[in-house]
Amino acid sequence: MSLSIIYSRASSGITAPLVTVETHLSFGMNAFLIVGLPEAAVKESRDRVRSALINTQFEFPDRRITINLAPADLPKEGSRFDLPIALGILAASGQIPAEILTDYEFTGELALSGELRPVRGVLPVVLSSWQSGRKLIVPYQNAEEAALVQPAKVLSAKHLLEVCAHLRGEQSLSYCLKRGSETLSINHQQPDLADVRGQTQAKRALEVSAAGQHSLLFVGQPGTGKTMLASRLPGILPDISEEQSLEVASIASVSSQGFHPDNWKQIPFRAPHHTSSSAALVGGGRPPRPGEISLAHHGVLFLDELPEFHRHALECLREPLESGMITISRAAIQTQFPAKFQLIATMNPCPCGYAGSKAQFCQCTSEQIQRYRGKISGPLLDRIDMNVEVTRLPPEFLLDENIDQETSAMVRDRVMQSRELQMQRQGKLNVALTVPDMDEHARLQADAKSLLIQVTNKFNLSARACHRIVKVSRTIADLQGSRDIVAEHLAEALNYRCLDKTRMVR
Ligand SMILES: Nc1ncnc2c1ncn2[C@@H]1O[C@H](COP(=O)(O)OP(=O)(O)OP(=O)(O)O)[C@@H](O)[C@H]1O
Ligand SMILES: [Mg+2]
Ligand SMILES: [Zn+2]
Known part of the structure; x- marks a missing residue:
């Protein structure tokens, strides 16, 4: 032969x-x-x-x-x-x-x-x-x-x-034998929410974002705990399934870093530095390798100091934020990687960080502030469901060791309950609701509807922003176990849109 x-x-x-x-x-x-x-x-x-x-x-x-x-x-x-x-x-x-x-x-x-x-x-x-x-x-x-x-x-x-x-x-x-579950550690250590004092509203926003998988941007002065809060998101998310973990591992396996079995079933948490190139963020190279957004598949992409990222890199996020996939084109070859991630980001309100502060004087000109905010384009901002102001904590709160803090495990239980409700009702999480889905599962009660119409007109919100607000209010109602979305739920969702209001410009 x-x-x-x-x-x-x-x-x-x-x-x-x-x-x-x-x-x-x-x-x-x-x-x-x-x-x-x-x-x-x-x-x-x-x-x-x-x-x-x-x-x-x-x-x-x-x-x-x-x-x-x-x-x-x-x-x-x-x-x-x-x-x-x-x-x-x-x-x-x-x-x-x-x-x-x-x-x-x-x-x-x-x-x-x-x-x-x-x-x-x-x-x-x-x-x-x-x-x-x-x-x-x-x-x-x-x-x-x-x-x-x-x-x-x-x-x-x-x-x-x-x-x-x-x-x-x-x-x-x-x-090839699979390591026993006792050595294949599934007990991944996460920082706990109980470490963060006060900040009730920001923690609540984190819980809502975790429950409905909504993207979230924390805005606030330096040192208010934005980074601390954001890095505690994975700790309040439910575990990923075997099937999801296999997808996560497959992506890491073809990436330049490879897959380490110790990371089996760990919720991806990727925090690329703001100097990262577009290729590092969304993928690229020859042959094409997955970027941070794909390594964050089924997990969290954390962009700390959002306006400091290269504008082009941020613009590349628009497609995957909408479709959950990224297509990399190199010459005649197109390669696709999954990129269904939850985005969490932070920013200061202005370059010096103190716009809107009563205690400290902001040294920026209004052009500087505009240029800084302009680094995040309207279309990108439009794709972020919640933007939440994190305010400075009074020192008596910060130093009071007697405050009873909720642990991540307690919040996680509520997140899981609410997710179960969403899956039973519509077979997907609230973030993924389409317009027809919303008609069926996220109808607003009359009082909520008239409130939304008022606010949309006042702040000239886009249709996309409007739909996102409805989805967030669906999650807020779910966390309360309420079938109906009433004005109270919608009002809370509107609270998580601080950048739509002018309040943060001095
Ligand atoms: N609510 C809080 N509870 C406990 N510690 C806090 C809190 N807020 C801030 N800190 C302390 O301040 C430090 C700085 O917080 P963090 O890095 O999260 O601030 P930041 O808002 O991200 O600031 P920057 O805008 O400068 O990045 C933390 O490491 C922590 O020690
Ligand atoms: Mg920070
Ligand atoms: Zn300033």
Whole structure:
């Protein structure tokens, strides 16, 4: 037999499309050709495979070797195909049995010694190969990650020789085993809300935002506890499911940082620095890697000091905030990553931080204030459901250790109850309600409706802002266990729109 077929997987977004590695040995001038890989990757892969085969005492065929990685138009990263290419050559030259190879899929980089090196993005590979019904062999260092997909059965190997021994039926490889739940720590430590003194309104806003998954912007003077409050959001959110965790892990798996099994089931909390580039924030590069917004999928994206971010980077958030997905276009290739995150952000009211303060004089001119606020465009602001003023706490509150503070666990219980109510009623959280959904599930009582009409006219609110206010008031009613949305609920939602009012300009 001089032709062999081996299955492997490429990486595209968080999917892993099937790649068929066809190897053909023919007579003619000696050559080693690889078709279907980018030029640079071909050269490197060829050198590694040749050395690995020679160093493991296999015979490197004295023939014309042609390898075709199909489909040709699928973008492929080189190193993960080393193992399938090496096996393809061994099978085509009769050094390992070819018949059983199609029951398997392989991925792995080869060291020159024949040792297997880990590949990036192994989780999507495991998921796809499991769905195909074939067995998968991965490098040993990927085993722990691969084992997260249950009940997929994945084999791991440290060396090319181990893989060959397994295929010849001489010595079976072992399955990747999932760590016990006691070592796979699900008890992730979070800062507690009880550390924050006072700030009842801001804490309440945080609870409402957590319950309905509404985006939230805290506005206030320096040192009032905005950063402290925002970083306590993950601690009052319900756990993510196995299925969600697998998606989160798949995104991390294909990212440049990779996935660490210790982070299994941890709610993503991403707090990129304001100097982050657009590509770091929304994803990019070649091949495209997910950015912070995708790493925050099913979790929280925290943008501290929002106006300090590059304007272009902020504008890139508009699409994913609406659709929960991001599309990265590079030349002819488009890659999609999921990006369904809850946004929480902070800002000062002006560059010096003291606009609106009674205690301290604001030194900014009104142009400076306008320019500062203008860094966050209207359309972006329009997509933030709640903007809440955090005021300075009187020192007697700050230093009073007798105040009984609610813990994150107590707030979390209410958040979970309210979410259950939302799921039972409409099968989704309030943030995701569409206009027809709202007609059905978030109808305002007459008094609430006339209040909203009044306010919308007075502050010239957009239709989008108006709908967002209704959704937030739906959540407020849910937290109270009320079926109807009355004026009181709507009035509270309107309270979380401090930037719509002029009150914060001095
Ligand atoms: N309500 C509070 N309870 C307890 N400590 C507080 C509170 N508010 C502020 N602090 C203290 O002040 C510090 C600064 O708070 P934080 O960093 O959250 O302020 P900030 O509003 O983000 O300020 P900036 O606008 O300068 O970023 C906290 O580390 C904490 O020690
Ligand atoms: Mg801060
Ligand atoms: Zn100022």
